[in-house]
Amino acid sequence: MAKVFNYDEVPAVSTKAGKVKGYEFDGVHIFKGIPYAQAGRFQMPREVEPWEGVKETASYGFVCPLLTQDTPTGELLVPHRYWPQDENCQNLNVWTTALDKTAKKPVMVWLHGGGYAAGSSIEQAAYDGSNMAVQGDVVVVSVNHRLNILGFLDLSPYGEKYRNSGNAGLADLVAALRWIHDNIEEFGGDPENVTLFGQSGGGMKVTGLMQIPEADGLFHKAIVMSGVSDGKLMPIIPGDGTKIVPALLKELGIPEGEVEKLETVPYYELAKAYNTVSPALAAQGIYIGGMPMVNDYYLGEPLITGFRDHAETIPLMVGSVFGEFSFMPTPYNKEKLTEEESRAILAGAYGEHADKVKELFLKAYPDKKPVDVLALDRIFRQPSKALAQLHAKGGKAPAYLYLFSLDFPYQNGKVAWHCSDIPFIFHNTDKVEICNIPGVSDELEEKIFGAAMQFARHGNPNPEGSDEWQPVTPEQEPTMVYDRVCEVRSDYDDELLAYLEEILPPFDLMALLSQDVQH
Amino acid sequence: MAKVFNYDEVPAVSTKAGKVKGYEFDGVHIFKGIPYAQAGRFQMPREVEPWEGVKETASYGFVCPLLTQDTPTGELLVPHRYWPQDENCQNLNVWTTALDKTAKKPVMVWLHGGGYAAGSSIEQAAYDGSNMAVQGDVVVVSVNHRLNILGFLDLSPYGEKYRNSGNAGLADLVAALRWIHDNIEEFGGDPENVTLFGQSGGGMKVTGLMQIPEADGLFHKAIVMSGVSDGKLMPIIPGDGTKIVPALLKELGIPEGEVEKLETVPYYELAKAYNTVSPALAAQGIYIGGMPMVNDYYLGEPLITGFRDHAETIPLMVGSVFGEFSFMPTPYNKEKLTEEESRAILAGAYGEHADKVKELFLKAYPDKKPVDVLALDRIFRQPSKALAQLHAKGGKAPAYLYLFSLDFPYQNGKVAWHCSDIPFIFHNTDKVEICNIPGVSDELEEKIFGAAMQFARHGNPNPEGSDEWQPVTPEQEPTMVYDRVCEVRSDYDDELLAYLEEILPPFDLMALLSQDVQH
Structure with a gap:
């Protein structure tokens, strides 16, 4: 029509x-x-x-x-x-x-x-x-x-x-x-x-x-x-163009002292020169731009x-998604794993700590499969909590914390990846094929979108008449967990996150991105 | 949903x-x-x-x-x-x-x-x-x-x-x-x-x-x-790389005799060199590629x-649209022109021939406004007819001719432009905002799309049981005119087209495209 x-x-x-x-x-x-x-x-x-x-x-x-x-x-x-x-x-x-x-x-x-x-x-x-x-x-x-x-x-x-x-x-x-x-x-x-x-x-x-x-x-x-x-x-490196700029000039064959010629070099050539000279500087921890200073x-x-x-x-609303950069496909169907297979996978990842990881994970995420812990974000959840805490300490305006945790109908229940929440906050699940989950998407979208709209109107994401979702305080850290069932849960994953940081090597984003087969 | x-x-x-x-x-x-x-x-x-x-x-x-x-x-x-x-x-x-x-x-x-x-x-x-x-x-x-x-x-x-x-x-x-x-x-x-x-x-x-x-x-x-x-x-120029290729080599600083280096030059540089050297050759009527040979x-x-x-x-189906490259916006609202205003516009364009143009145009397109003739395609209609004729002469398979002639709700009834028929043949008017014309698009889409599907199935665009749309023969040139009312009309615009070619200078596509404010 x-x-x-x-x-x-x-x-x-x-x-x-x-x-x-x-x-x-x-x-x-x-x-x-x-x-x-x-x-x-x-x-x-x-x-x-x-x-x-x-x-x-x-x-x-x-x-x-x-x-x-x-x-x-x-x-x-x-x-x-x-x-x-x-x-x-x-x-x-x-x-x-x-x-x-x-x-x-x-x-x-x-x-x-x-x-x-x-x-x-x-x-x-x-x-x-x-x-x-x-x-x-x-x-x-x-x-x-x-x-x-x-x-x-x-x-x-x-x-x-x-x-x-x-x-x-x-x-x-x-x-x-x-x-x-x-x-x-x-x-x-x-x-x-x-x-x-x-x-x-x-x-x-x-x-x-x-x-x-x-x-x-x-x-x-x-x-x-x-x-x-x-x-x-x-790493945050202080802004200082005194290394990268001369390197660019040299690569482009522009004499020192004629920096203003960088204003008119065709962008393709500027970018090519930058892509050539910047990695070596970056490897030495030297400022190469590309971030605010x-x-x-x-x-x-x-x-x-x-x-x-x-x-x-x-007023602040801050959050992250369950899986973020876990773009690697799983080689198994988590729905069909036997308990033994699941145990073996966790043992392969966590060794002697596997049972404890499983226990803490299921305490934090009782509706997930044990192997989902392998996809758990280690990048944004902790800093999001920290940001909310820092803002709460000011005591001048509320800070609301959320986690988007939905499984999608892809690779047997892939957990929410980086960007997967965007269609929901925009009320655009109809524009993203993978978001069409009958009986799930529409309701969840109303909740996430509705919270954002309430927050925009009133600085408070709760529907009128509700105070279910409380802001973070120095004492308490309520998180709205968005999933098939949405609920506010307080301080629910601290033990899990702390344990994982204790037993795992520091998170290496670059190594993960270089393995990335999906992005 | x-x-x-x-x-x-x-x-x-x-x-x-x-x-x-x-x-x-x-x-x-x-x-x-x-x-x-x-x-x-x-x-x-x-x-x-x-x-x-x-x-x-x-x-x-x-x-x-x-x-x-x-x-x-x-x-x-x-x-x-x-x-x-x-x-x-x-x-x-x-x-x-x-x-x-x-x-x-x-x-x-x-x-x-x-x-x-x-x-x-x-x-x-x-x-x-x-x-x-x-x-x-x-x-x-x-x-x-x-x-x-x-x-x-x-x-x-x-x-x-x-x-x-x-x-x-x-x-x-x-x-x-x-x-x-x-x-x-x-x-x-x-x-x-x-x-x-x-x-x-x-x-x-x-x-x-x-x-x-x-x-x-x-x-x-x-x-x-x-x-x-x-x-x-x-103009069709015989394929002959003996001018453009040396020009490219020279521009890129590649010695003659090392043509194979063109295979590995980054595309950006190859294109830049081509854009630099080709216009001068083209102006001399020399082959520069970019077309089959x-x-x-x-x-x-x-x-x-x-x-x-x-x-x-x-089996062939061939056609064109009413306006094709008429992308220039009109400075007037054709629905509101008085007869005098309309006459003045036609006189400005056709001088002493204006009345005759108007007469022939309204004979060909009785439902259009007289000033619509200014947007009438002079590029594709005539060759489309010629192609159908040539194919018909073979007598081995049918050639069907059409014209897409719809006015759109833009700039007070802009007539069909180049590409405006594509959403209709794809059944994709729902994906193109300007094609949403209540009471018109859906029905017209079914006709155009339906004809294409019938043609794909049977080599004949007519709905089953109909033979309304006859193929072109050396004797007769039926055209399916797609508009708010669709009808097959034979040899309806020959006189108009011939007269316009007689009184107007040869069509200059390049001049038109260089004025083009929309594309």
Whole structure:
């Protein structure tokens, strides 16, 4: 049955820089690729030049160029959308059900993942904002910005104009938030109620923006999904371009002293040179860019430098998923394992500790199979707890903790992997084939999505009249565990996590990613 | 409501090279990125190396690298999907409702457009095969293959191994058809009933394959959509690499006599050199590749060299759309023009001939507005008629002619543009927002799609029991006009087209494309 498409009768919307015209489909006004800033390479973003007339904003804008190309192999797990790339990528997308400045709907701003180096505002099929706008009665915004060496390369030793080039990618996001603050009312949004949500690198960007004074007042709530860094996985190296920049210049045959030529080298050649010279420096622990740098603009990861006072006033929701980077297929069907087979597998992994691991695991996750412990995340759960604790210590605003723990109908019950929760929070399980689990997905989606919408409205994820999900306090750590049965459980996995850290070698993300057959 | 996703219980399918495993969604078995051939750069494709075990084929494969990057601006008209690019792109996708070798369903093979230089098997949202597989009870295959200089660059003067490099991209398609012939039975398809369909460049590939003796017997019916070349738009230049190849070598700093180094230059650098040197040669009318070349493998465009005997035995459906490349927005609302305004616009375009143009136009298209004539295609309608005529002269198999003439709810009734018919033949209007026209799209889609399915089954597009749509004969040229009202009309626009050619300067595609604000 045909849905309604409307273009001709959709009004243009006024923004500070000029009028934009999107379209309406199935009750949602959609704007794609609205420019929110512009910048020369390595420069701070500035406001876009005003334009005359009406700009059609009905096609997604360029996404940031990447250093390497993906080889798509795990599309069932995370279906992707790719798009033409250009460093002039400061554009955003808006979904809303009302072009009415009195509507004042909560605004949800999606910050995509891919570390600080990859991804885009539309990288995953699950990033579409239409369902959220309708089902949640909110305005949804998703943002493209500069990544990798375009967004995060310290050139500050080479001139004042490069003062903050090491954080240009975050500065783009601040510019996007300022655009939202200045313009979103015309799209039916409330500039005084803006919630950031982001996953993986997008989660890190959320906490990153909490640590940037310039962004204060531009957003009011924060959701951090599988994206807390505690400096253990990837070492935090102070921003210092004095090694990587000369190496780049040499590789490109540019004389020292002509750093500004890096501004005009074709991106392909810049990236190729960077990919050639950076691994050797990185192996020596030398700064190579690609991450924000601590300076007077960006004050550093909360778990390392502490939360700023203002950041503590922002209600926080933080969590992770059961399996995260456990993309390796299992060579067995866990549903059909005998107790002996299961025991043998655990013994192979944990040796003499196998029985204790099993006991602690089933205490923490009574509905899982013992072998599921092999897929248990060791990357994001602990730092997510730590972040919630740190925020709770401030005592100024609540911090809610969750874990997404669903098994999917793939490889005989694969447990939730990195990104598998995104379709649920976006109310987009209908757009991701593997999320279609009859009798399960729809109900779970309502819970996860509903909590996010409540949190955006009220800073509290509970449905009206409920207080089941309590915030973390220094004394207690309630976690909303999302699964076939959802329940809030307190301090349920500390013993298990501590024991695993005790008996296992330190987690090696790089080794795991190099084995990765799915991604 | 959740649809059913199934992976674990889907059987692997045996192909000549090894087993492949796809997945099932909403009743369709889907396989993405099955490799059908492999080839060194500029070499003929050969069979893929057999593999052990089961290959997961659930992610789309690489698409062919392009010479330039798109700037997406007309996404409402033609929504795109982009994908990672690699020259090892010989892979195909299959949609079927039965993994049963006795099912013997008609096979529909989609050849994408983008000239011979661009596009991919998934370039447009409308290229998804699920709906066609279900609604048409057919097996759908779409194919990636080498394009531009990777698929069409004559190096034959430089060695026997490059003998057919000028047609490598067509040879990939022949290899894909051979793969289908050898393997499609396992996917429920009938290798003895294979219909090619393609649009724009894809239509040219369909006729191209009709002119390749090696492809005889590998397909049995042909649908050519907006893709007939008569040599007028783009001159046919004999394949001859003796100018472009030395120019490339020089630009890349490769000594003459070391042509084989072109096989290993990174594609980006090869493309950059090509984009630098080819325009000057092209301006002199010198062969620069990028198109098939006539040799003993490929026998040339039918309208120029005539149909081969075998090609005349293949039932043909051929047609075009009303507006094709009329992407310029109109500065007025045609629904609201007064008769005077309309007359003034026509006078501006046709001067003293305006009244006659209007009269002939309304005779041909009585339901259109007079100003619609400004958007009337002058590229594909005439050659499509000529191709049908030429084929009809053979008298061995029918040739059916159509025109797609729908107005869309965009810019006050924009008439059908290039690619706007694709969602209808794929039964994918639900996937293309602008195609959602209540009370119109669904019915028209059933007609267009139904005709294609009937044609695939029986070589005749009429519903059972009807003979309304007659094939073209040397005496008569019936055209199925698809619009809000669909009807077969004979020889209805000859006078109009002849008059326009008489009074207007020769059509200049390049000038039009350079004005193009939408694409």
